[in-house]
Amino acid sequence: MRRIDCVDERGQACVVLEHQDQVPAGNGATVPGLRSFFLESGDRVNFVDESTFKVVATNQLLRRR
Numbered sequence: 827m828r829r830i831d832c833v834d835e836r837g838q839a840c841v842v843l844e845h846q847d848q849v850p851a852g853n854g855a856t857v858p859g860l861r862s863f864f865l866e867s868g869d870r871v872n873f874v875d876e877s878t879f880k881v882v883a884t885n886q887l888l889r890r891r
Contacts, residue, residue: 830877832888840888842871842879 828844847859863871864878870882879888
């Protein structure tokens with residue numbers, strides 16, 4: 827799990843957590859699968875671009891610090 831330091835629209839610090847599934851690829855190997863993003867509170871977050879995320883429940887934008 828990766829932690830991404832962000833700031834919300836009011837300037838408050840927050841952390842987006844990124845989880846990436848690993849998909850079996852045969853012979854015991856895996857390949858990166860679906861990524862999911864959420865806040866430490868558990869709220870779901872959508873990836874907008876490399877620097878921007880959007881909280882699903884509130885549409886609030888979060889920017890990478």
